[in-house]
Amino acid sequence: MKARLLVVDDDDGVRYTLRGMFEDAGLDVEEASDGEAGLARLKRGGIDLVVSDLRMPRMDGLELLRQSRSLVPAPKLILVTAHGSERHAVEAMKLGALDYFRKPFVVDEVLAVVRRAVGVVRLEAENERLQGENNLLKSMVFASSAMSRLALLIQRVAPRDVTVLLTGESGTGKERVAEALVRASARAEKPFVRFNCAALTPELAEAELFGHTRGAFTGAVRARNGLFREADGGTLFLDEIGELDAATQAKLLRVLQEGEVRPVGEDRAYRIDVRIVAATHRDLAQRVAAGLFREDLYYRLKVVHLHVPPLRQRPEDIPVLARYFLGRFAERFGTAPVAVTPELLARLAAHPWPGNVRELENALESAVALSLDGTIDLSLLPGGAPGGAEPAVRAGLKERVGAYERGLIVAALEGAKGNRSEAARLLDISRATLHDKLRKYGLASGEEEGD
Template identity: 45%
Template sequence: MREYGESRRVLVVDDEPALRLLVGAVLHDAGWHVMEAESAETALSMLPDAGPDVVLLDMRMPGMDGLEALGAIRAAVPGVPVVMLTAYGTVGSAVDAMKKGAFDYLTKPADNEELKAVLAKAWDYSRLVAENRELRRETGSVDGFIGQTAHMERVRELVAQAGPTEATVLVTGESGTGKELVAAALHQSSMRVRGPLIKVNCAALPADLLESELFGYVKGAFTGANRDKPGRFQLASGGTLFLDEIGELPMELQAKLLRALQERMVEPLGGVGAVPVDVRIIAATNRDLAVEVAAGRFREDLYFRLNVLEVHIPPLRERMEDLPLLVAHLLEKLGRKNRKPVREVGPRFLEALAGYSWPGNVRELENALERALVLSRTDSLSVTDLPPQVLAGHAAPRMVPAPVGVSEEEAMASSMSPFAEPEPYIAYRPGPTSLDDAERQALMDALDAHGGHRQKTADALGISRRTLQYKLRKYGLARRG
């Protein structure tokens, strides 16, 4: 991998030779290594070898236009910042491009100082992305988004697009789906990653305490205030403030929050002046805020201020295809935590999990798996170790095919009993019979879906490439692809 002490590399894509010459000279003098392409098609052919840190892309060119080229470049080189060049009459198109992932845009003729400043900012972002990617590769860490369904791919895509920006993000989804994980991922992929991520649960405190927690107070503001205390806004300055359960915020505080967001200033309780703050806001809720607005329980202006971009996390019941991967990931984590590794799960274990609706989502799944792990007397988990509500939810809607010589009524009675022995159904249970089988099958499916491409497979599964390589060797799949 190229070290970042070397010359910064920019690919200038424009059909006007004079503009390429002028921009190239300015950037060369500023220390850039400049590469040129007269069309989007040429630029795409150059990308594999050019390895640009930044792409400067004209909006209007013969053949493939800027918007189409933007998508193709981002697909070919994920993470590379693309700065759009546009004439005054097409600024609206440039704004559309930014919504589709462009880093920034400049109008022609670009001011030389502005050009250098924007590309320097894009370079900083490019370096941060590369550093984060290298750190994840070295540590084997993951983003926490386990799964390969279209739902989770969309979540990853939105986080990748929104993370590097300063946009306020509203994370929605039922309780237990992982909204805090999304907030952490957005912070980690932002330019504020070196600043703090401060979390506030708006449902955990009464209104009077919540106000002082958010905005702080000065000495003497109320009985017991014997010193100045900065609020969470001030503590998060330079970083990200995560407002969890924002739908529970009392109406009287919604106006104060709106003012803080608009003015980037907060007024501590008892204070005589406003204090400037520099924070990025990420909010989360399990409520439908549009419904809350219509009912008069949430301010419409605050809703629009928060909902610049919405990232919706689907409930577990809508992505049950990810269940084997989630179970494998959670049991590996829980096994380490409890110093009790799990070798396999019983033949009806995964089927029982798949038959339950999981109203508490991934959080409830993790709790159920930890309970099963603690109760198990061996390194193999049985369906009888699962909580009663999971077994009850499994029994009603699902049936196990009866083995030869067993009546349908007997099979149903056996499948509905939480203490039924699963062994008679091993040969008839669909799907894998152990945790390793489930994970191995999921790996094979993901590899096939991505044509054997290792990095795309790792990204789809929500694991690092190093972890993927380890698992492929573990299951004898290293040569598959």
């Protein structure tokens, strides 16, 4: 990591001298002529370390420090003070400044301060990266730099109590990202409530989200608090937010603006403290332009925007995902471990996976269910049939149900420690029926135990 440093000083000569010193030390350096110009540059991102004069017109170094602390990520700041300004330097350290040095400065002393600061920046960046990856790996399997970058952004934004909009194609794992956000947040131990905005009619969606009184509409046989009140103190995940109808969008906007919710059929409003994480596979900006989504709500939701890249843009994730899914399904179905061959990985890498991770998971589930002695028939994978057509297994409901049943039987036998009478009881079937199914699925070898 090569640190990027911003020198902020209203004296052209001082900026020139410091820039030359730092560039000779191997740093990338930019300049700003005062605190306001420095803050504007910091808001564009990409600055790791700031060396700022304390006394400047318009915005001094202390105010630059205060305002820069709210940025994500917040850069480290070193102050340059004149003789007699030590009191202000101490105040700056209490506000979070990393260090300071005095004018007139000695080159070796300045470089020593900056080198220490660069070391801190690098160490914290590496710790943040590792923490982010470890957090996201609890929800998702990945090895790509694109997902590592996403993990870092999740780690940065999670502790900051702001609304987050997750975008990405269907099947990329946006709900798993939401889980990682919650896990790294201050609300981790509070309620995490999920709602699919496309799952219900507009009337029912409104009642589900905001609550309702008894008799507020046909079928409302009892009052309900609603998901916002259930999530009070915690996080509400609104999946497929782009599918909300106009009326519910308007009411959601009021809740976000006012911090209170009014149930359907009730005059009273209730204060709530809920963090919103929303997700969509649609382009909300296009829907705003088409008049299908409120612009003011769009910007309320898009305080922080995180995009989950499609699988075709991170092909290095395919091998690790394949090994994970193959191992999981082999265990579930009671089959032999599946050999991950170069031919198998090549076939998986050649497919564009328009359905992303979900499509890969389903394809490998089918292939393992129909595998023989741990060997995958490559023709069962997408694009494996003649002419690139989808293989017949896609319509093979009977085969997939049978594979699932076989997995349940294997699990019951394991739970019963091989006792088939106990396994039959766990499955709620007769011993004779179990015996027939053991023969059907090739599991009836050896003497029956427990008879």
